[in-house]
Amino acid sequence: MSVHSNMEFFVDPMRCIGCQACMQACTECDTHKGHSMIHLDYLDRAHSVQTAPVVCMHCESPTCAEVCPADAIKRTEDGVVQTARKPRCIACNNCVLACPFGVPKMQTEFKLMMKCDMCYDRTSAGKRPMCATVCPSQALFFGTREQIEELRPRSTPINQFRFGGQIITTKVSMMAPKAARAEYVDVTAAMNEQATGRTITLNILDGMCE
Amino acid sequence: MSIASDNPDIIERFGPHLAYSSDARLATGVEPDKLVDTHCCFCGQQCGIRLKVKDNEVIGFEPREDFPFNHGMLCPKGVKRYLQGSHPDRLLSAYQRDPREGFRAIPYPEALDRVASEITRIQSSFGNDAFAVLTGASLTNEKAYLMGKFARVCLKTANIDYNGRLCMVSAAAGNKKAFGIDRAANPWADILRAEVVWISGANVAECAPITTNYVWQAREHGAKIIVVDPRITPIARTCDLFLPIKPGRDIALFNGILHLMIENDWLDHGFIDEHTVGFEAAAEHVKDWTPRRTAEVTGIAERGIRQAAEWWGQAKTSFLLHARGIEHHTHGVQNVLGAINMVLASGRIGREYCGYATITGQGNGQGGREHGQKCDQLPGARDVSNPEHRAYVAKVWGVDPNDIPQAGVDAYEIFRKIDRGEIRGLLSICFNPKVSLPDNSFITRALEKLEFFVVIDFFLSETAHHADVVLPGSLQEEDEGTVTQIEGRVIKINKAVEPPGDAREDWRIIQDIAKQLGREHGLTFNSPREIFNELREASRGGIADYSGITYEKIERQYGVCWPCRGEDDPGTLRLFEAGSWNPIAKGAGPFYFPDGKARFNAAAYTAPAEDVDDEYPVILTTGRVVSQYLSGTQTRRIGPLVDQYPEPRIEMHPRLAEKLDIKDGDWATAESRRGSVTLRAMVVTTIRPDTVFIPYHWAGRRSVNQLTISAQDPISKIPEYKVCAVKLRRSNG
Numbered sequence: 001m002s003v004h005s006n007m008e009f010f011v012d013p014m015r016c017i018g019c020q021a022c023m024q025a026c027t028e029c030d031t032h033k034g035h036s037m038i039h040l041d042y043l044d045r046a047h048s049v050q051t052a053p054v055v056c057m058h059c060e061s062p063t064c065a066e067v068c069p070a071d072a073i074k075r076t077e078d079g080v081v082q083t084a085r086k087p088r089c090i091a092c093n094n095c096v097l098a099c100p101f102g103v104p105k106m107q108t109e110f111k112l113m114m115k116c117d118m119c120y121d122r123t124s125a126g127k128r129p130m131c132a133t134v135c136p137s138q139a140l141f142f143g144t145r146e147q148i149e150e151l152r153p154r155s156t157p158i159n160q161f162r163f164g165g166q167i168i169t170t171k172v173s174m175m176a177p178k179a180a181r182a183e184y185v186d187v188t189a190a191m192n193e194q195a196t197g198r199t200i201t202l203n204i205l206d207g208m209c210e
Numbered sequence: 211m212s213i214a215s216d217n218p219d220i221i222e223r224f225g226p227h228l229a230y231s232s233d234a235r236l237a238t239g240v241e242p243d244k245l246v247d248t249h250c251c252f253c254g255q256q257c258g259i260r261l262k263v264k265d266n267e268v269i270g271f272e273p274r275e276d277f278p279f280n281h282g283m284l285c286p287k288g289v290k291r292y293l294q295g296s297h298p299d300r301l302l303s304a305y306q307r308d309p310r311e312g313f314r315a316i317p318y319p320e321a322l323d324r325v326a327s328e329i330t331r332i333q334s335s336f337g338n339d340a341f342a343v344l345t346g347a348s349l350t351n352e353k354a355y356l357m358g359k360f361a362r363v364c365l366k367t368a369n370i371d372y373n374g375r376l377c378m379v380s381a382a383a384g385n386k387k388a389f390g391i392d393r394a395a396n397p398w399a400d401i402l403r404a405e406v407v408w409i410s411g412a413n414v415a416e417c418a419p420i421t422t423n424y425v426w427q428a429r430e431h432g433a434k435i436i437v438v439d440p441r442i443t444p445i446a447r448t449c450d451l452f453l454p455i456k457p458g459r460d461i462a463l464f465n466g467i468l469h470l471m472i473e474n475d476w477l478d479h480g481f482i483d484e485h486t487v488g489f490e491a492a493a494e495h496v497k498d499w500t501p502r503r504t505a506e507v508t509g510i511a512e513r514g515i516r517q518a519a520e521w522w523g524q525a526k527t528s529f530l531l532h533a534r535g536i537e538h539h540t541h542g543v544q545n546v547l548g549a550i551n552m553v554l555a556s557g558r559i560g561r562e563y564c565g566y567a568t569i570t571g572q573g574n575g576q577g578g579r580e581h582g583q584k585c586d587q588l589p590g591a592r593d594v595s596n597p598e599h600r601a602y603v604a605k606v607w608g609v610d611p612n613d614i615p616q617a618g619v620d621a622y623e624i625f626r627k628i629d630r631g632e633i634r635g636l637l638s639i640c641f642n643p644k645v646s647l648p649d650n651s652f653i654t655r656a657l658e659k660l661e662f663f664v665v666i667d668f669f670l671s672e673t674a675h676h677a678d679v680v681l682p683g684s685l686q687e688e689d690e691g692t693v694t695q696i697e698g699r700v701i702k703i704n705k706a707v708e709p710p711g712d713a714r715e716d717w718r719i720i721q722d723i724a725k726q727l728g729r730e731h732g733l734t735f736n737s738p739r740e741i742f743n744e745l746r747e748a749s750r751g752g753i754a755d756y757s758g759i760t761y762e763k764i765e766r767q768y769g770v771c772w773p774c775r776g777e778d779d780p781g782t783l784r785l786f787e788a789g790s791w792n793p794i795a796k797g798a799g800p801f802y803f804p805d806g807k808a809r810f811n812a813a814a815y816t817a818p819a820e821d822v823d824d825e826y827p828v829i830l831t832t833g834r835v836v837s838q839y840l841s842g843t844q845t846r847r848i849g850p851l852v853d854q855y856p857e858p859r860i861e862m863h864p865r866l867a868e869k870l871d872i873k874d875g876d877w878a879t880a881e882s883r884r885g886s887v888t889l890r891a892m893v894v895t896t897i898r899p900d901t902v903f904i905p906y907h908w909a910g911r912r913s914v915n916q917l918t919i920s921a922q923d924p925i926s927k928i929p930e931y932k933v934c935a936v937k938l939r940r941s942n943g
Contacts, residue, residue, distance in 0.1 A: 014448055015422075015426050015448075016444075017415035017416075017419065017422055017444035017445065017836075018415075018444055018836075019285055019286055019415065019416065019419050019444075019836045019837075020286050020836070020837070020854055021283075021284055021285050021286045021288075021289055021419065023286075024286040024289040024290055024850055024851075024854075025284070025289045027231075027850070028270060028271070028289065030238045030239065031238070033231065033236050033237075033238055034230075034231055034236055045892075045894060046864075046874065046893065046894055046895065047894070047895050047896075048442075048447065048895075048896065049442060049443065049444050049446075049447050049896055050447055051444075128273075128275075128282070130273070133273040133275065133282040133283070134273055134282065134283055134284040134285075134288070134289055135283065136283045136284070136285050136415075136419035136420045136422050136423060137415070137419070137422040137423055137426055138283070138423045138426070151427065151430060152430055153430060153431070154429075154430055
């Protein structure tokens with residue numbers, strides 16, 4: 001049993017309404033009942049009702065696994081990065097600190113790192129993950145690329161992210177406005193000295209400094 | 211003896227306690243005995259859900275992806291709704307109020323005997339109308355129908371009304387005045403390709419979360435979303451145009467938009483001429499509502515008003531949605547009429563992607579207001595004062611039409627009558643007025659004046675604290691029946707588990723009381739199906755005609771939208787289509803008036819009953835949060851939902867907070883002429899600076915309805931929950 005290769009996970013923070021249905025449903029998932037593996041935060045409640053849901057992005061080369069000294073974190077052949085294996089996990093927190101998306105959670109009561117496994121028990125059996133099935137705004141969406149293209153003509157899925165010098169390719173995609181390009185903001189590009197890293201479109205920074 | 215809502219002994223015994231998953235609900239790999247396809251027990255959307263049942267306990271759920279309205283989607287309440295079953299607070303026997311213990315469990319037959327003898331005593335001493343009945347719009351159609359029949363045929367009291375009085379009645383009255391029928395005009399699928407979606411006074415993302423996806427999907431195809439609200443709610447955050455209206459000023463905005471539509475000739479003259487009456491008078495009425503004046507009254511920037519009118523005026527397709535935000539007012543009906551005028555002037559109704567609807571709030575907000583538990587109504591949305599309607603229903607019931615009482619009074623007036631001693635006894639089911647009615651310290655006093663009060667409920671609600679006898683009723687999943695959801699779609703609730711202990715299905719309890727009274731005529735049904743079949747007959751030929759709906763057709767079609775007039779009739783997905791027939795117009799036109807035409811109604815602007823002044827300078831408005839439902843009888847007992855938003859807060863803008871020296875998280879006291887509440891402040895720029903918001907789901911000292919005003923709309927009798935005047939101060943908690 002494996003996750004059907006056509007089925008993909010898309011996250012669209014623009015649609016999120018902060019209702020927490022995903023978190024509540026996550027606790028109903030058979031592999032980690034009673035615990036939500038989803039992060040959902042207000043970005044700045046004093047000024048906005050905006051919330052952002054974060055599920056595991058399921059990296060092609062998972063940083064969490066790379067930094068694990070106990071080789072406890074496995075990525076399945078169909079590309080799903082699993083919760084740490086209990087017999088191996090030494091609860092060292094390396095993965096928690098290293099994940100660029102801030103996904104893994106240390107469950108101190110079990111001395112175990114737990115994380116979103118894309119409801120592997122469900123998705124590997126042809127079902128959709130709990131969170132993406134219930135999400136009332138479909139900010140979390142699980143389906144085919146054809147479906148997302150038809151349903152979200154204004155957005156485009158992005159699955160490459162740059163953190164400093166590290167470029168990460170993920171199984172899960174973020175929906176971004178179609179006109180938007182992937183911009184990597186490095187402040188040195190707008191400074192009066194040699195820029196480091198990639199060149200950026202200057203008007204972005206100009207806009208930010210207004 | 212007075213029992214306070216915060217009585218620690220009663221709370222210790224009856225809760226609210228918080229339920230969390232444990233045992234079979236928490237274990238992994240547990241195989242359920244059966245899966246039951248049914249619907250969520252909460253709001254008017256009635257999302258499909260599949261309950262997992264093991265050993266007569268609901269242990270969890272599976273998303274029900276085959277149900278076409280929600281395709282498996284659920285809000286957090288739907289996800290955790292299963293925790294209301296097997297709850298430690300569940301009433302497993304009848305109770306009697308006891309001076310020493312608070313409440314004492316008694317055998318069910320003894321409780322029935324007491325109820326019947328008290329009803330008999332009160333009615334024989336003070337007349338039939340001295341005993342009143344309060345019901346609710348979370349009851350199934352079958353139970354709602356039965357309650358109306360029980361009051362009229364068995365108790366012969368005029369005084370029955372329901373908690374839809376605080377919910378749907380302004381929309382209902384407005385719709386009847388303008389369209390001659392009270393139902394969402396369109397299926398939600400018509401939102402998907404509307405060019406403009408106008409949302410007035412509806413916190414869609416929190417109160418009807420699944421509807422969000424319909425709205426967002428319209429936007430994906432290019433729709434402009436206009437949201438009118440005093441707060442930037444989650445649906446407003448990414449809308450195309452946000453109009454931050456001052457609470458209580460909605461008519462001014464609707465009139466101002468109609469003014470601009472006329473000025474710019476953004477009108478469908480063909481539709482107006484052929485399908486409506488009253489346009490000239492409405493046009494004359496909005497002449498003075500210039501953008502300048504509209505901006506001054508509504509507190510919305512003039513350019514926003516102009517932009518909204520331009521988008522609305524020029525759209526080819528559109529969908530207008532509203533909810534309690536415009537309806538909970540002393541001019542709630544006028545607000546609704548103002549909104550409908552905008553729709554009629556555009557001609558965009560009765561066609562695909564051209565729609566209008568109020569978003570029903572309660573589980574059976576639609577069906578619960580159609581089959582005779584309203585004080586002025588008989589089944590099929592018939593009128594209790596219409597002799598023909600009375601004669602028809604009397605025939606179905608096998609009674610003399612003269613024996614059916616005339617119209618009674620609304621739910622709030624029932625309490626005023628209790629206060630005046632005109633009503634001495636009360637039976638309440640599916641209603642928690644002590645939390646949900648405005649100015650609720652008056653409600654508490656009235657409850658204590660009753661000579662006899664019987665409550666049917668599954669938990670001991672705060673209202674039930676005042677009961678003399680409590681009869682243990684059924685949870686939604688312990689019975690079957692139908693409800694009518696947000697689109698006018700009649701759907702089937704299926705039984706998942708048996709009621710525990712002495713608890714019984716509500717309809718059995720009502721029939722048990724009738725039998726004990728020796729007046730069981732017409733109240734000897736053996737199943738909800740039998741009740742439904744009689745309801746079909748009683749509604750036949752009425753506006754809300756269910757005669758062609760069967761349980762089987764519902765299951766086969768995933769619901770049937772009424773009117774449905776015969777075996778071969780699949781139901782009516784969309785109202786007012788060209789050439790459609792209805793029993794009032796009889797082919798003259800698509801609207802439910804003898805000439806088949808819709809009505810413009812000049813919507814008169816009036817200020818709220820209690821405007822702000824120097825002493826009480828801030829507007830208080832109330833509403834819901836996503837993790838709680840209505841008076842919280844169920845959701846304040848579900849641990850994960852309580853954890854999500856544990857206590858009400860006072861939302862206020864930093865400009866107001868600074869003036870009062872209140873910081874985010876500080877205790878603050880809001881005080882009106884009726885009461886005060888002390889809660890933590892939530893300082894956010896997402897609310898108008900002249901307004902504070904407090905959600906209403908909590909009881910006792912945290913109840914915002916201690917402050918709200920009992921002023922009501924003269925037509926619909928809905929209370930003005932959305933505006934009253936308060937003063938605020940920093941507090942020490």
